Amino acid sequence: xxxxxxxxxxxxxxxxxxxxxxxxxxxxxxxxxxxxxxxxxxxxxxxxxxxxxxxxxxxxxxxxxxxxxxxxxxxxxxxxxxxxxxxxxxxxxxxxxxxxxxxxxxxxxxxxxxxxxxxxxxxxxxxxxxxxxxxxxxxxxxxxxxxxxxxxxxxxxxxxxxxxxxxxxxxxxxxxxxxxxxxxxxxxxxxxxxxxxxxxxxxxxxxxxxxxxxxxxxxxxxxxxxxxxxxxxxxxxxxxxxxxxxxxxxxxxxxxxxxxxxxxxxxxxxxxxxxxxxxxxxxxxxxxxxxxxxxxxxxxxxxxxxxxxxxxxxxxxxxxxxxxxxxxxx
Amino acid sequence: xxxxxxxxxxxxxxxxxxxxxxxxxxxxxxxxxxxxxxxxxxxxxxxxxxxxxxxxxxxxxxxxxxxxxxxxxxxxxxxxxxxxxxxxxxxxxxxxxxxxxxxxxxxxxxxxxxxxxxxxxxxxxxxxxxxxxxxxxxxxxxxxxxxxxxxxxxxxxxxxxxxxxxxxxxxxxxxxxxxxxxxxxxxxxxxxxxxxxxxxxxxxxxxxxxxxxxxxxxxxxxxxxxxxxxxxxxxxxxxxxxxxxxxxxxxxxxxxxxxxxxxxxxxxxxxxxxxxxxxxxxxxxxxxxxxxxxxxx
Numbered sequence: 318x319x320x321x322x323x324x325x326x327x328x329x330x331x332x333x334x335x336x337x338x339x340x341x342x343x344x345x346x347x348x349x350x351x352x353x354x355x356x357x358x359x360x361x362x363x364x365x366x367x368x369x370x371x372x373x374x375x376x377x378x379x380x381x382x383x384x385x386x387x388x389x390x391x392x393x394x395x396x397x398x399x400x401x402x403x404x405x406x407x408x409x410x411x412x413x414x415x416x417x418x419x420x421x422x423x424x425x426x427x428x429x430x431x432x433x434x435x436x437x438x439x440x441x442x443x444x445x446x447x448x449x450x451x452x453x454x455x456x457x458x459x460x461x462x463x464x465x466x467x468x469x470x471x472x473x474x475x476x477x478x479x480x481x482x483x484x485x486x487x488x489x490x491x492x493x494x495x496x497x498x499x500x501x502x503x504x505x506x507x508x509x510x511x512x513x514x515x516x517x518x519x520x521x522x523x524x525x526x527x528x529x530x531x532x533x534x535x536x537x538x539x540x541x542x543x544x545x546x547x548x549x550x551x552x553x554x555x556x557x558x559x560x561x562x563x564x565x566x567x568x569x570x571x572x573x574x575x576x577x578x579x580x581x582x583x584x585x586x587x588x589x590x591x592x593x594x595x596x597x598x599x600x601x602x603x604x605x606x607x608x609x610x611x612x613x614x615x616x617x618x619x620x621x622x623x624x625x626x627x628x629x630x631x632x633x634x635x636x637x638x639x640x641x642x643x644x645x646x647x
Numbered sequence: 648x649x650x651x652x653x654x655x656x657x658x659x660x661x662x663x664x665x666x667x668x669x670x671x672x673x674x675x676x677x678x679x680x681x682x683x684x685x686x687x688x689x690x691x692x693x694x695x696x697x698x699x700x701x702x703x704x705x706x707x708x709x710x711x712x713x714x715x716x717x718x719x720x721x722x723x724x725x726x727x728x729x730x731x732x733x734x735x736x737x738x739x740x741x742x743x744x745x746x747x748x749x750x751x752x753x754x755x756x757x758x759x760x761x762x763x764x765x766x767x768x769x770x771x772x773x774x775x776x777x778x779x780x781x782x783x784x785x786x787x788x789x790x791x792x793x794x795x796x797x798x799x800x801x802x803x804x805x806x807x808x809x810x811x812x813x814x815x816x817x818x819x820x821x822x823x824x825x826x827x828x829x830x831x832x833x834x835x836x837x838x839x840x841x842x843x844x845x846x847x848x849x850x851x852x853x854x855x856x857x858x859x860x861x862x863x864x865x866x867x868x869x870x871x872x873x874x875x876x877x878x879x880x881x882x883x884x885x886x887x888x889x890x891x892x893x894x895x896x897x898x899x900x901x902x903x904x905x906x907x908x909x910x911x912x913x914x915x916x917x918x919x920x921x922x923x924x925x926x927x928x929x930x931x932x933x934x935x936x937x938x939x940x941x942x943x944x
Binding site: 369371374376377399400402403405406407409411413415416417425426429430475478479481482488 | 745746824825826827828829830831832833834835836837840844845848849
């Protein structure tokens with residue numbers, strides 16, 4: 318295995334009391350693609366946000382433990398966070414061009430870091446737009462607003478903007494979830510091409526994408542690190558039952574739901590009790606779908622059901638207030 | 648028809664008529680003012696009224712120019728004082744301050760907006776006017792008539808404009824999505840760079856609208872200004888000179904010199920002018936704000 322680039326040690330994150338990440342320790346290898354997988358709400362994005370300390374923007378979030386990048390503790394008070402962030406390009410879930418022209422978007426980072434010369438900026442813009450395969454499409458309209466581009470083009474522009482500050486790491490937070498299949502494929506191809514020069518960390522809930530891209534896999538579930546290892550090993554022969562369930566579960570394109578109960582408006586432990594009763598009425602291997610809107614239930618109901626030996630297939634936020642929990646009776 | 652349906656129908660009609668009444672008032676006022684102002688307009692051309700410097704009602708000379716200039720001086724000065732302070736504090740509140748501080752300060756600022764303007768006027772007379780007369784003017788070697796001046800009006804008015812600009816600007820800054828801030832920070836920009844190049848840029852139309860709304864409040868403000876500005880119908884030559892803004896003219900003289908021919912018509916014209924200017928400011932600013940809100944959704 319190659320060198321470690323990001324070294325996470327006993328890392329915890331709390332959102333005003335609620336623990337979002339629990340004792341995460343994992344090494345992320347250099348110049349490879351590491352996929353962080355797991356159901357929604359498992360802490361994938363939180364972990365990513367901690368790596369470039371965008372977590373600082375969240376009111377009430379606190380962290381403990383260490384994240385070392387090239388051996389430097391990014392949560393250390395002496396660390397200059399802008400230097401750390403400069404080392405890491407971010408590709409967000411939703412393409413987010415800055416409110417300026419295409420050219421200015423790419424030149425933004427280098428400008429911030431003191432490049433003033435027009436000829437130098439021109440070269441940077443051309444280089445990185447070419448690298449993401451956008452140059453030919455936009456070279457005649459560099460001064461038009463970035464918001465005029467298609468969504469897929471915007472995402473490639475965002476990638477170019479991140480690359481323009483010459484980072485070592487690229488952090489991607491479900492970078493293709495807002496894109497059409499063709500644009501997604503474009504981005505995936507770029508990432509595969511970029512990995513020889515960059516360490517790439519990609520958060521994805523798309524297991525197929527993780528399989529296509531990843532060299533290394535980190536599986537989080539409800540804030541805990543379930544399993545991590547080489548992609549080939551984790552996908553073909555997961556050591557943990559929960560990983561297997563997750564990989565298998567997400568392969569069910571449409572799950573046959575045998576029973577569905579709506580527990581909205583119920584608080585713990587009532588939703589827990591109702592879920593248990595519902596499972597009791599089902600046959601082995603039947604699938605139960607529960608809808609909850611009580612935050613604690615999102616973590617506690619699956620945990621309780623697993624303790625009882627059932628198989629939690631999916632925990633997913635389905636709208637602003639509601640979560641679905643899909644459980645298979647064992 | 649059963650009684651429940653009838654009640655429903657009656658109450659909805661009642662509410663509709665109340666709404667129509669409230670909206671109609673504006674047009675009634677506009678028409679009323681216009682009707683009352685038309686006698687003078689038929690005798691003296693409008694540009695003579697607006698641009699003549701000669702204000703001698705006894706001689707039948709009604710030049711609004713000193714009042715218009717006075718209004719713009721006081722309002723302009725108020726905005727010049729208020730804008731930097733309000734902008735900086737809105738940026739602090741929305742970008743740097745924690746939730747708790749923001750929630751504490753916001754009601755305080757809103758409270759400032761609720762203080763009756765006569766109280767601001769009194770404060771101006773008791774504090775600002777003597778300060779200008781005894782401290783500021785001597786230091787700068789300027790002449791002033793007892794401290795009652797454009798500057799006093801501007802200072803008092805600027806404080807009245809703060810809450811409007813601060814609360815709207817804070818809202819506007821909040822409409823800028825966190826994603827944009829994250830994107831800028833993630834390429835290694837500092838917080839200030841992010842605010843300067845991204846947040847302010849994105850929200851500039853809204854900030855402009857906030858300033859215009861503040862301006863339109865300042866433009867029509869009467870009582871507080873009237874108490875500290877000196878009320879001399881001359882074009883001021885420095886901020887230490889007294890001025891006579893239009894709202895003060897209306898408040899001071901309406902009902903007193905009604906025996907003079909055309910006088911009430913002239914005052915109505917001044918009121919109409921004020922109403923129209925404030926209306927235009929408001930409509931423009933609201934249009935910008937509504938457009939911004941839509942683009943966020």
